[in-house]
Amino acid sequence: MDVSIIETSGLGDRSYLISAGDIGAVVDPQRDIDRVLKLAAERGVRITHVLETHIHNDYVTGGLELSRAVNAEYVVPAGDDLGYQRRAVVDGDIVDTGAFRFQVMHTPGHTHHHVSYVLRDPDDTAAGVFTGGSMLFGTTGRTDLVGGEHTDELTHAQYHSVRRLAEELPAETKVYPTHGFGSFCAATPASGDESTIGRERTSNPALTQDEQAYVDELLAGLAAYPAYYAHMGVINRAGPAPVDLSMPERVDPDELRRRIDAGEWVVDLRERTAFAAGHLGGTLGFELSGSFVTYLGWLYTWGAPLTLIGESEEQVLDARRELVRIGIDDLDGAAVGEIHTLVAGTELRSYRVADFSELARRRDEQQITVLDVRQANEFDESHIDGAANIALHELAGRLGEVPEGEVWVHCASGYRSSIAASMIDAPERSVVLVNDEFDRARKLGLTG
Structure with missing residues (x-):
């Protein structure tokens, strides 16, 4: 056997x-x-x-x-x-x-x-x-x-x-x-x-x-x-319906912008630092990697219109395969290509990416907020002194608690914080994505 x-x-x-x-x-x-x-x-x-x-x-x-x-x-x-x-x-x-x-x-x-x-x-x-x-x-x-x-x-x-x-x-x-x-x-x-x-x-x-x-x-x-x-x-x-793994309908830049402005779910699948370097304002960054479907499925408003942005059709198809595994079958379309070709006359937004070493140099500055988006049990076990804790899955309902100004967002590895950074990115805030392993924060003496 x-x-x-x-x-x-x-x-x-x-x-x-x-x-x-x-x-x-x-x-x-x-x-x-x-x-x-x-x-x-x-x-x-x-x-x-x-x-x-x-x-x-x-x-x-x-x-x-x-x-x-x-x-x-x-x-x-x-x-x-x-x-x-x-x-x-x-x-x-x-x-x-x-x-x-x-x-x-x-x-x-x-x-x-x-x-x-x-x-x-x-x-x-x-x-x-x-x-x-x-x-x-x-x-x-x-x-x-x-x-x-x-x-x-x-x-x-x-x-x-x-x-x-x-x-x-x-x-x-x-x-x-x-x-x-x-x-x-x-x-x-x-x-x-x-x-x-x-x-x-x-x-x-x-x-x-x-x-x-x-x-x-x-x-x-x-x-x-x-x-x-x-x-x-x-x-x-x-009894689940037969699976559909086909390519969603293509969406042009003007229609993409209309959906973003309407407040629909528009998800960018690109790598987290690429999203930080340039993305369409109002989109959410869910890097297509190991934790993608878990956290998109967790935060997604079930049944809401969902459009994907991918660098290639292959990337979109891989995301669709992940999504049907948890029952998200109905995609409203996908925009494919280099991000600058999808702007439809708008300017790309961006925010900084840093590590815990840089945070260690800035930690005593009064004007910055450190936001930890790990779960409460992780935070209770060990956290950066003075950090605020809002778990990623609670963030959408608690955005009003995130201060204006410069916000450094971290988690255990950078994946959850990259999603959170895309959620709180707005003109009135200066977001910094801490793309680093939390163990580094411990070694640098940032934790209490």
């Missing part, structure tokens, strides 16, 4: 293609199923089964469309009221592909009906377990995504689910989680790139702590998660 990993680094998730001979099965596929189909073709396998560990909160599933495209059996945990036909499985069920089998284990915690799939070879050996949002590498899935009133119950359930996996499976069983590679679905940051049941027995807090200590620590560590999560479960229960 072979287990191939399909990474979706922008969301911190993994999907899996399991194959033996010419038979394949897929666990927790993302929306852009062309990646799965291409890999299956390369492996020379026919996908007979598509399995979901849970109804996902952080992305729109590709499972329904994939199962229909290849005429595979669609396997989903029982218990949820869904708008489509599927095989609803419960604890103890067996999903037999003919070449290998999956044993269903009910592992509630991340959701009420969450299951894990134990991969068994023809000799009935447990070769691996697909744990979704249950047992992750050195941590577990968060337990607060289906409503605060369920969090305590699900946290206790998560503890027992992970313990059950560790007790019933051999130490050498490989662990294949869906979440935990930067995903906000992890309760705490995951560690490592691979693991086994044996390794988790010595490192996973659900297996090294008593129940109450685990529950208390998990609940205390839960931080804010992206606002778009509220839409994902709804879409996945109804």
Whole structure:
């Protein structure tokens, strides 16, 4: 048997293609199923089964469309009221592909009906377990995504689910989680790139702590998660529409300016320092890199008109692929080309880019404001003396709290602060983007 990993680094998730001979099965596929189909073709396998560990909160599933495209059996945990036909499985069920089998284990915690799939070879050996949002590498899935009133119950359930996996499976069983590679679905940051049941027995807090200590620590560590999560479960229960990865309609400079002036969402995909050096006033800078879809999805006004600005069609298409993964399907167009060709008679705006070394030289000046846009738990752990803290996801509703004058904006790496800088950039403010790692601020003695 072979287990191939399909990474979706922008969301911190993994999907899996399991194959033996010419038979394949897929666990927790993302929306852009062309990646799965291409890999299956390369492996020379026919996908007979598509399995979901849970109804996902952080992305729109590709499972329904994939199962229909290849005429595979669609396997989903029982218990949820869904708008489509599927095989609803419960604890103890067996999903037999003919070449290998999956044993269903009910592992509630991340959701009420969450299951894990134990991969068994023809000799009935447990070769691996697909744990979704249950047992992750050195941590577990968060337990607060289906409503605060369920969090305590699900946290206790998560503890027992992970313990059950560790007790019933051999130490050498490989662990294949869906979440935990930067995903906000992890309760705490995951560690490592691979693991086994044996390794988790010595490192996973659900297996090294008593129940109450685990529950208390998990609940205390839960931080804010992206606002778009509220839409994902709804879409996945109804049944996602087939994906559209085509190029949006092109928008000329005059129409682009009209949309900006109308206050519509117009997002510039260029690198953060290129945006700072010259951009159309009224646009927002969301650099198309690892965190793009998480933070655009978090801040975006759901359902609002959205236009993209890209240096090339390829850049726009890459952004569209990222966006459909969280259910932002309807793009109102895209403007493509060098930014100076899109001005439509207006002047480009710009602001400075600096690092923490320069801030250290300016820190005692009374006329500057340091704005930290990290989350409150990050700020509480360590921050620059005298800095104001408004988390990026709260900034749109608190812009009035940002002083006029010179504002130096920072986060942990420069990505979130680049978005924030584009949001507060205005004629009455002088914005400086601190494009630097926060560890540098610590080394320079800027933190208290």
